[in-house]
Amino acid sequence: MRLSDRDRGLLAGAEGPAAQLAMRIVAELARVTGADELIDVGSAHVDGCLFHGQAGLDFAERLRDGGGVVRVPTTLNVSSLDLVHPGRYRGDPDTASSARRLMDAYVAMGCRPTWTCAPYQLPERPGFGEHIAWAESNAIVFANSVLGARTARYGDFIDICAAITGRVPYAGLHRTERRRGQVVFDVRGLPARLVAEDVLYPLLGLLIGAEAGSLVPVVDGLPPGVGEDRLKALGAAAASSGEVALVHVAGSTPEAPTLAEALQQHRPRKAVAVTAAMVRAARDQLTSAGPGRHRLAGVNLGAPHLSVAEFGELVALLAGRSIHPEVECYVNTSRHVLARIGTLGWLDALEAAGVRPVVDTCTYITSILEHTTGVVMTSSAKWAWYAPGNLGVRVVFGSVRECVESAVEGRVVGVDELWEPR
Amino acid sequence: MTSSGNRVELQGRALLAGEAAGAALVLEAPLSMWGGLDPHTGRLCDHHHPQLGATIAGRVLVMPSGRGSSSSSSVLAEAVRLGSAPAAVLLAEPDEILLLGALVAQYLYGRACPILVLPEAAQAIATGDRVVVRGDRVVVRGDRVAVARSRDPHDEEEKAMTDRPTAPADDQPALDLGAFSALTFDCYGTLIDWETGILAALRPWAAAHRVEIGDEELLAAFGRVESHREADDPTAPYPRILAGVLGDLATELGATASSEEAAAFGDSVKDWPAFPDSADALAYLGRHYRLVIVSNVDRASFRHSNAKLGVTFDAVVTAEDAGAYKPAPNHFQLALAQLAELGVASDQVLHVAQSLFHDHVPAQRLGLRTVWVNRRAGRGEGGGATPAAPVPVTPDLEVPTMAALVDLHRRQQAR
Numbered sequence: 001m002r003l004s005d006r007d008r009g010l011l012a013g014a015e016g017p018a019a020q021l022a023m024r025i026v027a028e029l030a031r032v033t034g035a036d037e038l039i040d041v042g043s044a045h046v047d048g049c050l051f052h053g054q055a056g057l058d059f060a061e062r063l064r065d066g067g068g069v070v071r072v073p074t075t076l077n078v079s080s081l082d083l084v085h086p087g088r089y090r091g092d093p094d095t096a097s098s099a100r101r102l103m104d105a106y107v108a109m110g111c112r113p114t115w116t117c118a119p120y121q122l123p124e125r126p127g128f129g130e131h132i133a134w135a136e137s138n139a140i141v142f143a144n145s146v147l148g149a150r151t152a153r154y155g156d157f158i159d160i161c162a163a164i165t166g167r168v169p170y171a172g173l174h175r176t177e178r179r180r181g182q183v184v185f186d187v188r189g190l191p192a193r194l195v196a197e198d199v200l201y202p203l204l205g206l207l208i209g210a211e212a213g214s215l216v217p218v219v220d221g222l223p224p225g226v227g228e229d230r231l232k233a234l235g236a237a238a239a240s241s242g243e244v245a246l247v248h249v250a251g252s253t254p255e256a257p258t259l260a261e262a263l264q265q266h267r268p269r270k271a272v273a274v275t276a277a278m279v280r281a282a283r284d285q286l287t288s289a290g291p292g293r294h295r296l297a298g299v300n301l302g303a304p305h306l307s308v309a310e311f312g313e314l315v316a317l318l319a320g321r322s323i324h325p326e327v328e329c330y331v332n333t334s335r336h337v338l339a340r341i342g343t344l345g346w347l348d349a350l351e352a353a354g355v356r357p358v359v360d361t362c363t364y365i366t367s368i369l370e371h372t373t374g375v376v377m378t379s380s381a382k383w384a385w386y387a388p389g390n391l392g393v394r395v396v397f398g399s400v401r402e403c404v405e406s407a408v409e410g411r412v413v414g415v416d417e418l419w420e421p422r
Numbered sequence: 423m424t425s426s427g428n429r430v431e432l433q434g435r436a437l438l439a440g441e442a443a444g445a446a447l448v449l450e451a452p453l454s455m456w457g458g459l460d461p462h463t464g465r466l467c468d469h470h471h472p473q474l475g476a477t478i479a480g481r482v483l484v485m486p487s488g489r490g491s492s493s494s495s496s497v498l499a500e501a502v503r504l505g506s507a508p509a510a511v512l513l514a515e516p517d518e519i520l521l522l523g524a525l526v527a528q529y530l531y532g533r534a535c536p537i538l539v540l541p542e543a544a545q546a547i548a549t550g551d552r553v554v555v556r557g558d559r560v561v562v563r564g565d566r567v568a569v570a571r572s573r574d575p576h577d578e579e580e581k582a583m584t585d586r587p588t589a590p591a592d593d594q595p596a597l598d599l600g601a602f603s604a605l606t607f608d609c610y611g612t613l614i615d616w617e618t619g620i621l622a623a624l625r626p627w628a629a630a631h632r633v634e635i636g637d638e639e640l641l642a643a644f645g646r647v648e649s650h651r652e653a654d655d656p657t658a659p660y661p662r663i664l665a666g667v668l669g670d671l672a673t674e675l676g677a678t679a680s681s682e683e684a685a686a687f688g689d690s691v692k693d694w695p696a697f698p699d700s701a702d703a704l705a706y707l708g709r710h711y712r713l714v715i716v717s718n719v720d721r722a723s724f725r726h727s728n729a730k731l732g733v734t735f736d737a738v739v740t741a742e743d744a745g746a747y748k749p750a751p752n753h754f755q756l757a758l759a760q761l762a763e764l765g766v767a768s769d770q771v772l773h774v775a776q777s778l779f780h781d782h783v784p785a786q787r788l789g790l791r792t793v794w795v796n797r798r799a800g801r802g803e804g805g806g807a808t809p810a811a812p813v814p815v816t817p818d819l820e821v822p823t824m825a826a827l828v829d830l831h832r833r834q835q836a837r
Binding site for chain 2: 048059158290
């Protein structure tokens, strides 16, 4: 493998023990991925700031104490704590104090305290074709698919190592030929009324993730110009049920003006004709509460973090009504978006209606929910996918409209309307 | 690939080289360690995974690929730190996220969890096979049963195998039952249908407090808090343990329990029913063996259960006698001492129990042979009210019921 002089210097400890350890890990990854050189990255997004146990803290503090400083602009993913609304945390105080130490360690290394899983909703975004080192599965798939930036499927540890060294192996999705679409999901068979609904997109993502394996999927047959929030939902779901790190949507994403370009003029390895029954099965898979009447304990929106446009939709759907007093309704977003909706006057209106904003973290990864008995509704496939395991809750998946109506009524309403045969 | 009898040697590609050995756990679907492995228990906790509840700790994990979250590196590193990681991971294709977790854990703690790419592993290795990993070489020793067993992933037997290493096939057991002169029994879960009893006692409470939870989930929660209570308060009488368990369950499920409800649950042991085959099986076995009870219960509660079982035991060791709860070794040491007074040496003692966690692990540590009465076979994943064994354990024989043990004894006698 070719290393630059600086790479070799780092390995020899020229920039201190933290940079040395970081470079060793980058080089080890390069060996395993078969890369023959390292390349520079323009930015990093670090996922390691979410507390999963002592090991993550040991590693961050080892790097910080070894003089680790990030070399490229670096954003931070969600943490375990909402520092803006500290009273929302209901977990163990020892965990909170370790989680706080972990956050502090990353900030001390020069990372920006953005605390969001949707760094692509911040003002500075990577450009088309730019090499970056992003962690967090939904951010990875968004950066690759929607922005056309290039990141491999990085995770905890390598994210901060890439940020400190500014280097990654030239492998995986950094290489043009690895970005070629390989399995085509043809959605022309879906009814138009389903294609028009936001709720289709996370479900489509879910079934694509389960079906694609390690192949790069292409969605073909959607009307052109699918919006960013729908692509966000599709990608996040695909990265939850599968290992999807790039999904082309023909006519909507930058490397897929046409199906042929998404496939880089090759034949696909596999083609799947998506049916309404498959979408329905994906939806049923997300509802972990059995049939029958359930007490609605909560509604959770915003995984990945809600965008300004999605807040606008929420305000319109609530239409001046209030959340039912027995339902806790959380909306996860970033500090940045929270500030934006504050200046639009929406935040006051939502809080007055009983909506509880959560920032810096997300309600499925930390202890915030007051009630975990009864059922919890969400419009997020990612939330529905992980919350039963993380929190032990039972989930009903529905559209944003269904979630809002249910939150107002205080019971699960309307979840079957779209799905009944007409 | 070279093969000689039940031994197969494979050549993989080491992403992270090291040495490891353990019983194989072959995953039927990819697993994200984040949201999929609970590093505190070492068990598979992804509700979407067909093998929910299987023990990963100490196993050689054979899996198609990683999946989902990029936080899996942290979870694997934490599992290595806590000792709940797999012994090694054999993947069909490289997975950098798992590699990084193992690599960082090695830097931080000096402990290796080797990761190899070995695409043919899922074909060549069955759950329960013993696997040794050394560098890029993998040696697999499959028992007759593991090699011959159907590889159909939908096979129920295959699923039932996921939580333990190996057991001899039913048609030709390796264990000669005639070689023993005393049987020690666990009581609750083996002879007494405690899960039915527990649910009958908990359901009215759950209904009164609007706790909505499925039976299996409720039993699993019971198993978790009960084992903690028993470990934390080893000399408390069992009714008091149970009363505390209800309080813990209420906290965990976001409900409350009054002291009357807690006391009533503590007192419910006397109502727990016997399995339908227990009394007849004990009557038969009592004609061939000395019978001993080693049970996590108090003497008063056991008297009610004993009435349902119909036989007179040669010795009864309760938690009250042992001053501890299994999996502590006290019960077994006491039982062996009492059997020695009756002239029975420990190599003539066979322990019969449902719980790998409470019974097989401590009994085998003391050198006892064990029979697994796998009462939960065919009841899906998860261990019900019984926590998973913290380390791999290989019972000498597995039977689904006490009646099946009697049948086997009859057949061996007839030979």
